[in-house]
Amino acid sequence: MKAGVIGAGAWGTALAHTLSMDGEAVRLWALEADVVAAINGDHANSAYLPGVALNPTIIATGVMADMADCDMLLIVCPAQHLRAMVAQTPACTPLVLCSKGIEAGTGLLMSEVVAEVRPDAPLAVLSGPTFAHEVAQGLPTAITLACSDADLARTLAARIARPAFRPYVSDDVIGAEIGGAVKNVLAIACGIAEGAGLGLNARASLISRGFAEMTRFGLARGARAETLSGLSGLGDLVLTCSSTNSRNFSLGKGLGEGRSAVDLLANRRTVAEGAFTAPVLRDAARSAGVEMPVAEAVCALLEGRAPVADIVGALLSRPLRPE
Numbered sequence: 001m002k003a004g005v006i007g008a009g010a011w012g013t014a015l016a017h018t019l020s021m022d023g024e025a026v027r028l029w030a031l032e033a034d035v036v037a038a039i040n041g042d043h044a045n046s047a048y049l050p051g052v053a054l055n056p057t058i059i060a061t062g063v064m065a066d067m068a069d070c071d072m073l074l075i076v077c078p079a080q081h082l083r084a085m086v087a088q089t090p091a092c093t094p095l096v097l098c099s100k101g102i103e104a105g106t107g108l109l110m111s112e113v114v115a116e117v118r119p120d121a122p123l124a125v126l127s128g129p130t131f132a133h134e135v136a137q138g139l140p141t142a143i144t145l146a147c148s149d150a151d152l153a154r155t156l157a158a159r160i161a162r163p164a165f166r167p168y169v170s171d172d173v174i175g176a177e178i179g180g181a182v183k184n185v186l187a188i189a190c191g192i193a194e195g196a197g198l199g200l201n202a203r204a205s206l207i208s209r210g211f212a213e214m215t216r217f218g219l220a221r222g223a224r225a226e227t228l229s230g231l232s233g234l235g236d237l238v239l240t241c242s243s244t245n246s247r248n249f250s251l252g253k254g255l256g257e258g259r260s261a262v263d264l265l266a267n268r269r270t271v272a273e274g275a276f277t278a279p280v281l282r283d284a285a286r287s288a289g290v291e292m293p294v295a296e297a298v299c300a301l302l303e304g305r306a307p308v309a310d311i312v313g314a315l316l317s318r319p320l321r322p323e
């Protein structure tokens, strides 16, 4: 049996590379024929993960039926495509959800989408501080593997763990998902602060107040506080809010410099999930009665409703309140 990865963007490719490091066969499904050809022919994916010599035991395919003999499937497509992708996967294989986002139109987390599309599929969530290019280089990180079935969690953790890739098991699936989805929106906010030249104090304040928003929203959705302060929440928040290696942070930086979201998002091949999650998160928070002023501010800038200075000014002039 071999591991399967659905989605050959940066993260799917890095995961396939990591899982195949000991010569294990890994099957990688890619949407684009040129990506399939490059992985099989050149052992490279210059479109999404340039500069990495991929292990030759990764076999790419564009045919979903080829994934039927995999003993687990890591789902690593953009969140807004997860419903369509999961509907095509072979039945009864454990699914490990690696996408970070909330579905537009439904407000559903990825596990909730799978529960609709594939109600019988055993599922887990893999989420944490994992820039794809670092993981692909074999640099160390730790990550949350959340699954409501403790036996399956242990089995998957053992299957996925590598010397420099260390999963910690949790049974809080919702908590792990909310951390990964919300941190992308907050990374846009920190990028905005960077682009607008607001300084490192502003960034630290945004991380801290953003984490308070993540926690309020997570608790309202049934997440546990310790999951939100763990690898998939605070861990990934700190990573993504600190570096232009993050697509979300970079998008925010462009917004902070005064460029429009339409301009920044046009014709891009890679995904900045926070741009899609932000309005869904705002609406979900409003309907749950959860205050998320930083997420609201990100939406206002993405929608081009006011200049950066006005939006920052509005955030800073909110009524004073206890921490």
Ligand SMILES: NC(=O)C1=CN([C@@H]2O[C@H](COP(=O)(O)OP(=O)(O)OC[C@H]3O[C@@H](n4cnc5c(N)ncnc54)[C@H](O)[C@@H]3O)[C@@H](O)[C@H]2O)C=CC1
Pocket (backbone or CB within 6 Å): 007, 008, 009, 010, 011, 012, 013, 030, 031, 032, 048, 076, 077, 078, 079, 081, 085, 098, 099, 100, 101, 130, 131, 132, 133, 269, 270, 271, 272, 273
């Ligand atoms: N890049 C990273 O460091 C990490 C990314 N993730 C998450 O993994 C997910 C995938 O991100 P990346 O691998 O970075 O993608 P990417 O930004 O490198 O590439 C875009 C991906 O979207 C796919 N795509 C485009 N149109 C599609 C469609 N209509 N249907 C299905 N797939 C389509 C492309 O084939 C490609 O695989 C996202 O949810 C992201 O938040 C999670 C952890 C780390």
Ligand SMILES: O=C(CO)COP(=O)(O)O
Pocket (backbone or CB within 6 Å): 100, 128, 129, 130, 131, 132, 184, 187, 236, 239, 240, 245, 246, 247, 248, 249, 271, 272, 273
């Ligand atoms: O999720 C990530 C790291 O854990 C990647 O972040 P970006 O999608 O912002 O690049």
